Amino acid sequence: MKKLTIIYVLALLVLNLTHLSGQSKETKFGKDKTEINTMLDGFNVAAAKADFDAYFNYFADESTFIGTDATEVWDKKAFMVWAKPYFDKKKTWNFTSLKRNVYFSKDGKLAWFDELLDTQMKICRGSGVVEKINGTWKVKQYVLSVTVPNEVVDKVVVEKTPIEDALLQQLKTK
Known part of the structure; x- marks a missing residue:
């Protein structure tokens, strides 16, 4: 009986410590x-208010914006140049x-979202990677991706085929 009690208490202690360590990680x-x-x-909100400085302050200096068009891959400076007329x-x-x-990454230094x-x-759909920089x-x-319901994918493909065929050929030859 004593052995069972000791085993039971140890099991409870291990479960409790496991729960607490998971809890502190979750709290952080x-x-x-x-x-x-x-x-x-x-x-x-900064984008909706056309607040150029506030919006671009959310980006790290070394960052990338990937838009809905297959050709839209910009570093921060190029994206700022592209977006400035819209904000103005x-x-x-x-x-x-x-x-x-x-x-979150295990060390909590990076996070990603969708x-x-x-x-x-x-x-x-918006998705990305964020990093804690100077706090x-x-x-x-x-x-940024446009979602396409499965029921209409074939129709979307028909619409985009003439536009993207040339880009496909260009990308395949590089």
Whole structure:
């Protein structure tokens, strides 16, 4: 009976320690997750308000923006040049997160996210990588994708084929 009691107490102790260590890790990442969610919401609001400086301050100096068109891969400076006329004319984009997932590297120095966005293009997906730089989470890479319901993929392919065939040939020859 004594052996069973000792085994039972040890098992409870191990389970409790495992639970506590998982909890402290979750608590640490919980704070970072809140910071990232706040940052990404601010990022979207800055674009909607056409606040050029605020929007681009969310990007790390060395970062990449990948747009919905296959040719849209920009470093921060090139993206700023492309986007500046839209911000100047107050003709920017207004994205609202509908659902967001945030994941962390084991050491918590990097995080990545995916989100469904309500946009003028209907539902889009935003995804990316963020890094904590000097105590602030910054976007290192952002990818914007238009979602395509499975039921209409064939129709979309028919529409984009004449546009993308030339690009496909160009990419295959490089």
